[in-house]
Amino acid sequence: MGRKPCCPKEGLNRGAWTAMEDDILVSYIEKHGEGKWGSLPKRAGLKRCGKSCRLRWLNYLRPGIKRGNISDDEEELIIRLHRLLGNRWSLIAGRLPGRTDNEIKNYWNTTLCKKMRGEVSCRSREHQASASPKRRPFLEPIGTTSDAAPEATARRQSPEPEASPVRTKALRCTTRLPVVQPAGHGCPTKTEAGDDHIHAEQTGVKAAPATEVQQEQRDYLPEDDLSLDLDFDMGELGFLSPWRGAIADGVAPDGQFGGGEADLEALLLGPGGDDDHPLLEDMEFAWF
DNA sequence: AATGTGCACAACCGCAATTTG
DNA sequence: GCAAATTGCGGTTGTGCACAT
Numbered sequence: 496m497g498r499k500p501c502c503p504k505e506g507l508n509r510g511a512w513t514a515m516e517d518d519i520l521v522s523y524i525e526k527h528g529e530g531k532w533g534s535l536p537k538r539a540g541l542k543r544c545g546k547s548c549r550l551r552w553l554n555y556l557r558p559g560i561k562r563g564n565i566s567d568d569e570e571e572l573i574i575r576l577h578r579l580l581g582n583r584w585s586l587i588a589g590r591l592p593g594r595t596d597n598e599i600k601n602y603w604n605t606t607l608c609k610k611m612r613g614e615v616s617c618r619s620r621e622h623q624a625s626a627s628p629k630r631r632p633f634l635e636p637i638g639t640t641s642d643a644a645p646e647a648t649a650r651r652q653s654p655e656p657e658a659s660p661v662r663t664k665a666l667r668c669t670t671r672l673p674v675v676q677p678a679g680h681g682c683p684t685k686t687e688a689g690d691d692h693i694h695a696e697q698t699g700v701k702a703a704p705a706t707e708v709q710q711e712q713r714d715y716l717p718e719d720d721l722s723l724d725l726d727f728d729m730g731e732l733g734f735l736s737p738w739r740g741a742i743a744d745g746v747a748p749d750g751q752f753g754g755g756e757a758d759l760e761a762l763l764l765g766p767g768g769d770d771d772h773p774l775l776e777d778m779e780f781a782w783f
Numbered sequence: 784a785a786t787g788t789g790c791a792c793a794a795c796c797g798c799a800a801t802t803t804g
Numbered sequence: 805g806c807a808a809a810t811t812g813c814g815g816t817t818g819t820g821c822a823c824a825t
Contacts, residue, residue, distance in 0.1 A: 509794085509795080510793090510794075510795095510818080510819085511793070511794075511819085511820095512793085512794085530810095530811090531810085532810075532811075533809070533810060533811090544795090545810085545811095546795080546796090546811090546812095547794075547795075549811080549812090550793090550794070550795080551793090551794085553812095554793075554794085555793080582814065582815085583813090583814085584813075584814065585812075585813060585814085596812095596813075596814080597792085597793075597794085597814095598792080600814075600815085601791070601792050601793085602791090602792090604791095604792095605790065605791055605792080606790095606791085
């Protein structure tokens with residue numbers, strides 16, 4: 496009974512990777528490319544689980560990984576994206592070139608969590624509720640509660656109404672959005688001036704294909720371009736039927752959609768997220 | 784100097800989604 | 805259409821380091 500382990504545990508190395516293991520993995524991937532993680536350890540001669548190899552490569556060895564020194568701009572973007580997306584670390588990481596979901600998750604849990612809670616340590620808070628003096632429970636992501644069973648906290652489907660990041664699965668949508676920063680905030684984007692509209696690509700739905708120019712913009716973004724390049728599932732955002740076709744065309748039904756962050760937040764948060772947002776007035780939402 | 788405590792981060796685990804045969 | 809395999813993700817844990825006592 497029970498779940499089959501992804502790989503046999505016996506005879507496998509665990510814990511920290513050695514430099515030699517790293518070398519083996521890197522040289523193997525450089526030679527044969529990524530993928531086939533299940534059989535990679537055997538073919539490469541590593542005594543590691545395939546998942547472990549994949550994780551090591553993606554989070555540490557992959558070229559272009561930035562480590563440490565998260566800039567103010569990046570930090571701000573993480574905070575804003577987390578507000579919008581919740582603990583969708585891979586999505587957030589996708590907007591931060593060179594950063595991994597694991598790093599952002601760790602950074603959030605250790606550093607930003609404190610800031611967001613007014614310098615009260617997440618772990619201290621957890622300690623109050625935990626029998627273990629050392630191990631903290633986890634931070635409560637926006638839209639989750641801490642009193643539920645652990646298995647229930649994973650992939651929670653009904654977030655709290657307040658600032659709830661929406662999650663489900665449905666249509667896939669790749670959308671580029673310029674981040675329109677309030678005055679005084681960092682993170683300028685090359686598209687913000689005169690290009691304050693949404694570029695949308697959708698697959699799986701009737702959608703206007705990206706123009707060549709738009710595709711070119713996607714392909715040649717500089718490394719430090721921190722503009723939002725949303726790549727999310729429409730239904731995951733609790734997408735709203737009145738908007739579907741309009742988003743594909745890059746405009747709201749009334750032609751007002753600006754692609755600005757406020758509009759994006761209104762879109763993401765939906766009813767109750769920003770009741771005062773003009774785009775939400777008289778809008779009838781349908782969840783699917 | 785020894786010990787305790789908190790923090791940061793790498794790594795692991797289990798589940799769900801996706802792909803493949 | 806189905807089952808198995810693979811991949812991806814988010815939550816959780818283990819461990820080493822820094823600092824305080």
